[in-house]
Amino acid sequence: MAVLVLDKRKRPLMPCSEKRARLLLDRGRAVVVRVHPFTIRLKDRVGGDTQPTRIKIDPGSRITGMALVREGADGTEHVLWLGEIAHRGHAIRDRLAQRRAFRRRRRSQLRHRAPRFDNRTRPAGWLAPSLQHRLGTTIAWVKRLRRWAPVTAVSQELVRFDTQKMENPGVSGVEYQQGTLQGFEVREYLLHRHQHQCAYCAGRSGDPVLEVEHVHPRRRGGSDRVGNLVIACRCCNQAKGNRTAGEWAEALGQRSMLDRTRKANAERIEAGKRPSLRDASAVNSTRWALFHALKATGLPVAAGTGGRTKWNRQRLGIPKGHALDAACVGTVESVVGWNCPVLAIKASGRGSYQRTRLDRYGFPRGHLMRAKQVRGFQTGDHVRAVVPTGRKVGTHTGRLAVRVSGSFNIQTPKGVVQGISHRHCVLTQRADGYGYTAKPKPMEERERAA
Template identity: 35%
Template sequence: MTTGRKTEEIKLESIYFEQTRKTADAGYKHVGLSASTEKAELYASQVELRQDITDLLSARRALRRARRNRKTRYRAPRFDNRIRTKCEGWLAPSVENRINAYLSRIEAVLRLLPITKITVETASFDTQLLKSPDIAGEEYQKGEQLGFWNVREYVLFRDGHVCQHCHGRSKDPVLNVHHLESRRTGGDSPDNLLTLCETCHKALHRGEITLKTKRGQSFRAQAFMGIMRWVVLDRLKASHPKLEVQNTYGYRTKHARISNGIAKSHCADAFCIAGNLGAERLGELFFQKQTRRNNRQIHKLSILKCGIRKRNQAPFEAKGFRLFDKVARKGEEGFIFGRRSSKT
């Protein structure tokens, strides 16, 4: 600023993580940002993060394995070259994608406003306390699987070695451990596993029966928070050494919000974290939603008649329009989310 007046300090709340125990939000799906001075809020936004990274990686792995089995000779596995995950600082792609999304939104605000201070809300979750509210002392060292060789043995013991669908009416002595949610997204947590006899297990996968049991509470979002809560802070300090970067905690945010009678939302918590509670708030926010940018699949998986493999790529521009163009039709506004070269 070129004026002779003293420059007002602009504080940016870079990331907000919701800490309620009743939902799995916890910064896993949304991010709130707010930049303000002592007089007014200058920027408020809410970002909806991508949730398809795990599914896309799993689909890529399945397609790659199938392609290599069809087109390459057999080679014995070599485990010595699979050490990427052992490198210091390595993070899972789903976690890395979210961290990069946080940092990119912060960088966008830094390009717009003369930010002097960045405050990041970090949160830690005690998953054992969430599972057992009365846990204390030595009980933390005695988990639910203590004394069992593996997860399967624990699940069978937990369910009494009885099928949880027919309860032994099928007379099938063979017991299987079924994933309520696919292993790809739900993992091998005991809360995602259920004992079924082989008869019911096969019938379930054929679609002949349905289960009334739902998987237990998932702590995926809480685990994600525990992994990345300090990574964002450290990367911000490394990339902006001249800025003041500090962290705060959720209980302070909650106290400030309730004390000032502010309705709960991601941007509202971000405004409270910024600390300028006397500033005039913006009446609206900038909503952003992350979407997939590229699809590098060359051909569709399905093969048409005569062995024709349809190409997956659509033209960059169709009928004069591009992807995500804002258009008006019959008095309504919308965005283009698909492109076709034909008139249909």
């Protein structure tokens, strides 16, 4: 992986090789600016000639691949840096659900206040917080790379997933145009599909009340699409609770005919459950917002399709990967130097304002520390700890989690090392809301998996 270089006035120069960066550091001509991605600043140089470089983006729902390439005159692209950004949209969704539960409890149990819901308007182009996070994180890393490298253009994979084709690959003609629920309401469609009987017990429980039930519960990330809905009687719906159909089938026994019927139908529903379209919907919702945000940076933006990316990757014999897909976005003649380590970037956030934990009933339990820093360190800092003696002897490098006692935890690539004293820790990079891990080269990882 190339080393990013800045001049004396912190303006980006062309990246150099690891060997050259090591020589510059040994001779005292450069200093380290960042460890992840590794960036140095020259002490004795102002300005210099640069070549056209491009940021290429493969946006995803959970992981976004990014590649920094140097464009050759003959159309060859030389890969300088590869990165994969792991988003935290699911954590944001869970935090918002928890905050919503806190507000509901305060409104109902502690002090009464009428709920307000009709005085909040959403501006044009509004995105859910979990989707806005994906957009903001990608744009933030584009701006970072522009500060550290002479970027002249951006390429984005402007892909659109056909969710109707994904759910039903054989749909075509009028059915594709009209959709599944043409002429039906959701409940009436489900009643017609299950012949006005409970999908689990087939009417053997004797409960006449039929309800719309989620195969994968909404509280655990299930959607309201028709593929995740069935008709169930109230008895089966309450017995299933907050479990998936597969988990309920495992919990059911063979003691009665009713249990055997429920178990067989739950296993059948779980086996026929269609894959979630949450990730595809997230990419479809943010693709144009990301494109317009990239245009707002002032750089030329080129858009490519997912089919072109796959064709480039297969034609050039490049293995599948988020960062390598990004290197193959758009018009590509050949790609050189793609077999380099990939920097895994995990969005971890900058902490929480919550000052207490909760027990299973929602009541406060204990108190969290008030101070953000302990002994000059804070959670999220990247440190290098050299432990001379004891059971944890050795060198540990990773992301820090502080404690008031001064005995810290370090998240290393091999796992969490607990109880490291602050006296052994040396700061390598301040917390910036991300965790970093160097993944092996794509070919080495492919051989190891084989």
